[in-house]
Amino acid sequence: MTNPQVTIVVVPRERFSYTRQSLESIYEYTTVPFKLIYVDGNSPAKVQQYLQEQAQEKNFELVRTDYYLSPNHARNMGLAKVSTKYVVFLDNDVIVSPNWLEALVQCAEETGATVIGPLMCHEEPVHEVVHCAGGETHIIVDATGRRRLREKMYKQGHQVADLLPKMQRTQTELCEFHCMFVRTQIFERLGMFDERILNSKEHLDFCMNVIQAGETVYFEPASVITYVPMVPLKWTDLHFYMLRWSDAWELASLSRLREKWGLAEDGYFQHKYKSLGWRRRDTILSPIIRKFTFGIKNQLLEKILMFGLLAPVEKLLNRYLTSSYAKKHLKSHSTDSPKLLGELAETAVLHS
Numbered sequence: 001m002t003n004p005q006v007t008i009v010v011v012p013r014e015r016f017s018y019t020r021q022s023l024e025s026i027y028e029y030t031t032v033p034f035k036l037i038y039v040d041g042n043s044p045a046k047v048q049q050y051l052q053e054q055a056q057e058k059n060f061e062l063v064r065t066d067y068y069l070s071p072n073h074a075r076n077m078g079l080a081k082v083s084t085k086y087v088v089f090l091d092n093d094v095i096v097s098p099n100w101l102e103a104l105v106q107c108a109e110e111t112g113a114t115v116i117g118p119l120m121c122h123e124e125p126v127h128e129v130v131h132c133a134g135g136e137t138h139i140i141v142d143a144t145g146r147r148r149l150r151e152k153m154y155k156q157g158h159q160v161a162d163l164l165p166k167m168q169r170t171q172t173e174l175c176e177f178h179c180m181f182v183r184t185q186i187f188e189r190l191g192m193f194d195e196r197i198l199n200s201k202e203h204l205d206f207c208m209n210v211i212q213a214g215e216t217v218y219f220e221p222a223s224v225i226t227y228v229p230m231v232p233l234k235w236t237d238l239h240f241y242m243l244r245w246s247d248a249w250e251l252a253s254l255s256r257l258r259e260k261w262g263l264a265e266d267g268y269f270q271h272k273y274k275s276l277g278w279r280r281r282d283t284i285l286s287p288i289i290r291k292f293t294f295g296i297k298n299q300l301l302e303k304i305l306m307f308g309l310l311a312p313v314e315k316l317l318n319r320y321l322t323s324s325y326a327k328k329h330l331k332s333h334s335t336d337s338p339k340l341l342g343e344l345a346e347t348a349v350l351h352s
Contacts, residue, residue: 004033006086006105009078012069013091013178014244015237016043018228020050025095027058032102036060037078041069044236067329068240070249071177072193072202079192082184089180094227095126096179103222104181107169114183114215115207117175118223119167121160126226130155130163134172134219137204138211139261146264149257151204160224167221175217177203178227189213196256198249200272205257232287239321245279247315248322277315285310 008026026036038060040051048064055062063077075089086108088101100118107116122131133155140148153174155163180203190209197205207217233241243249254272258265289305 004035005084006032006088006101007035007037007082007084007184008088008090008101009037009039009075009082010090010092011039011071011074011078012041012043012240013071013093013227014241015093015230015233016047016240017230017234017237018093019043019047021228022090022092022094023051023054026090029096029098030101032105034101035082035084037081038062039069039074039078040064041074042067042240047236068243068325070195070198070244072195072197075177076192076195079187085184087182087184089177089182091178091227093229094178094225097127097224097226100179100223100225103220107218107220107222108181108183111169111171111216111218113171113218114186115175115210115217116181116220116223117172117217118179118181118225119160119164119219119221120176120178121224121226122229123226124228126228127224128160130158130160131178131227132156132174132176133158133163133167133221134170135174136172137174137207139208139263146266147262148266149204149261149263149268151201151268164221164224169218169220169222172217172219173211174207175203175219179223179225180206183215186210186213186215194256194260197253199244199246200250200253201257202253205260208261229283231283233283238284241283242280242314242318243321243325245277246318246322247276248319248326250276277311277318280314280318281306281311285314 010023036058038051038055040048040062042065043051051062054060061081063081069077079087086105088104104116104118107113117132117134119130120132121127121129123129132153135151135153137149137151140150142148151174190213193202194205210217250272254269257263258269285306288310289302292305293301
């Protein structure tokens with residue numbers, strides 16, 4: 001495609017088994033010229049082969065590593081190769097819709113926005129249930145002088161059919177990385193994404209940085225995109241998923257966010273600590289329990305199996321996977337590797 005203004009950078013979110021459906025939707029529903037940089041962080045052999053074939057056939061750039069990638073590390077790898085006016089960061093488990101990119105480009109041209117988020121939906125059937133329609137992310141200073149984080153996503157769980165006719169483009173504060181459209185020039189001022197935020201709230205950090213720099217974030221409902229989580233996971237996704245949502249990565253990310261923005265360790269963070277591992281419990285352990293109980297609902301038995309048996313074993317395995325990854329791979333790519341490795345070693349034993 002000639003003279004594209006936009007580069008699409010696709011990165012792994014939490015699994016690889018939705019790669020084909022997501023990539024096919026990009027080529028089916030994107031009609032404006034674009035470049036594509038696909039970052040493949042150690043996908044299984046069949047997915048790797050598929051991506052290599054598609055890269056050759058469709059002439060996009062494929063960047064692969066033989067180890068799993070944290071989201072911001074993957075985005076930085078793609079961003080380093082971007083030379084267009086705009087860049088769109090997409091997770092590898094999203095389905096786009098007709099006019100999705102045209103609407104984002106038009107919004108950028110008409111408003112001068114630096115960051116734009118679409119109407120983000122979740123789950124199949126696609127484009128039916130709202131996940132995020134803009135939101136809030138900023139620092140509040142309370143009466144005692146503590147700096148506290150305000151985070152809120154608008155309209156989550158509402159039906160798209162009910163809301164979309166009434167929705168209008170508007171300035172907002174929050175856009176998630178399932179799909180984030182960015183004016184590339186901002187990175188000359190802000191630098192690359194913070195790789196010490198390993199797995200959580202990196203979108204809040206980036207959006208607050210953009211707003212602090214005096215630039216704007218917009219919500220554009222004419223662009224509709226859905227991310228598709230999967231329960232249960234395929235076996236080939238388990239290792240990456242467990243690392244991606246590990247306790248140590250979560251704690252290190254929250255610690256970095258607090259340190260960077262001078263935030264109090266208030267109820268917001270206490271809630272995050274108490275809920276550590278909820279994604280792994282819901283996505284990996286709960287389907288196992290349903291098999292043990294033959295689908296019969298028994299809350300007491302489910303609680304005993306979850307917290308008395310499976311969760312403690314899974315936590316030990318999760319700690320082992322995180323520690324092994326840190327020793328093998330973080331030293332090779334992180335500019336803050338000594339400090340980051342120390343944080344991971346410390347957080348691996350916290351809140352257990």
